[in-house]
Amino acid sequence: MDGVVLPTTHDIVIFRGTHQFNQDITGPDFQFGNVKGLFEQDTFMVSTAIGGWARQEEKFPQCTITFGDRLTYFRNAREYDFESTLQASANLCVVSLSIPINSMALLIGEESTKNLLRFLNVSADPSIAVHEIPMRITQILQSAVNPRLTGSMKRLYCQSKSLEYLCELVELMEKSEAQTLHVEEKNSIIQDIHNDLVNHPGRLPTLTEIAQNYGMSARSLNTLFTQEFGLTINQCITRSRMEKAHELIQNSDIALKLIADKFGYSHVNHFITAFKREFGYTPGSLRK
Structure with a gap:
């Protein structure tokens, strides 16, 4: 596994993990283990996976979710605790975004934040939902960590991609509301x-x-x-x-x-x- 955690301004944090498997050793599934954390305030989290799937046994709230490729995982919580299993039949790239909801409101507006959380079914704390998101939007978040950049430029690029991703989600929500x-x-x-x-x-x-x-x-x-x-x-x-x-x-x-x-x-x-x-x-x- 090759991973990077990249904090930016407005308390935006991007995690990117690239997993390369040897099936002779791991088998079809890989038990990644327990992942837990605690935020100081209500936080919006997104996880995407390209190349395969990830499955999580969640404690807050208790549920089992699977995401990957077009399926994106969304969470609103102050605390997370889950057991993770990764598909080991292909190389897997997982990119996650976390941002305090107050910071999100400053960036895209209180109304858009409130409506987006409602649209994604994660208004409550804690709540989790999985939605099918167009690949072109997922790719924005997947490209947020640019290996060719360093220092402040890398953080600035990461933040711009995070904001672009959130804005695309808002536009997707608005089009969906109008069509449905x-x-x-x-x-x-x-x-x-x-x-x-x-x-x-x-x-x-x-x-x-x-x-x-x-x-x-x-x-x-x-x-x-x-x-x-x-x-x-x-x-x-x-x-x-x-x-x-x-x-x-x-x-x-x-x-x-x-x-x-x-x-x-x-x-x-x-x-x-x-x-x-x-x-x-x-x-x-x-x-x-």
């Missing part, structure tokens, strides 16, 4: 969001707040909304509010300042600018 929603369910959710926002008084909630309320990522929500209405959430609601404001201005003597406040504009000048952008003329021209 049933058409009728998707249309119903998007229509509910549209109706809620059109009738929402005052300041609109942010895209992130809306997405959290419906258990989706902001990007997936905006993509689905655009597919349904041909406009982003902000464009759609702004247009609806401007049309209602246009009707109020034309058919009432309510002051522009009150109308602006009703539709979430803290300054009447901002309302006038948005109105002119939508219709090509100022709201005051309707009352001349």
Whole structure:
């Protein structure tokens, strides 16, 4: 076995182990032994294997998992303790990533971190899940330890690959969310969001707040909304509010300042600018 443990900034740690077996000695399976460790805080762990499989008898929580090639192993825990068995019929390269969840939130954002853990079924501590991940994404993590680099450049390259891997997982999650929603369910959710926002008084909630309320990522929500209405959430609601404001201005003597406040504009000048952008003329021209 040839192994390397490479710590980087943000408490990211990459482990790479290359296992070369002589079957005359080891047989088809190799009992690697017990592996255990303890983190100071909740930590997200990923393990990939290329060339074969690895099987682990886990204690936290108690379960047996097998990963390798397209199957990737994910964990959320402060402690790990398992007995490992490796396939010895082929040379095996295992690459693992660990990063504190707080550090992960700093790098890819709290919303993306929360949604990704939920998507991978590892929101709880402790929890373990195995998922089929496209090989192109797995290869990013597998290439994180570059033997041609040394010192700070090696750590920087490792960190960049770790971040690239996490971002690819987030993108995979967002595409999966958009594709797996049933058409009728998707249309119903998007229509509910549209109706809620059109009738929402005052300041609109942010895209992130809306997405959290419906258990989706902001990007997936905006993509689905655009597919349904041909406009982003902000464009759609702004247009609806401007049309209602246009009707109020034309058919009432309510002051522009009150109308602006009703539709979430803290300054009447901002309302006038948005109105002119939508219709090509100022709201005051309707009352001349």
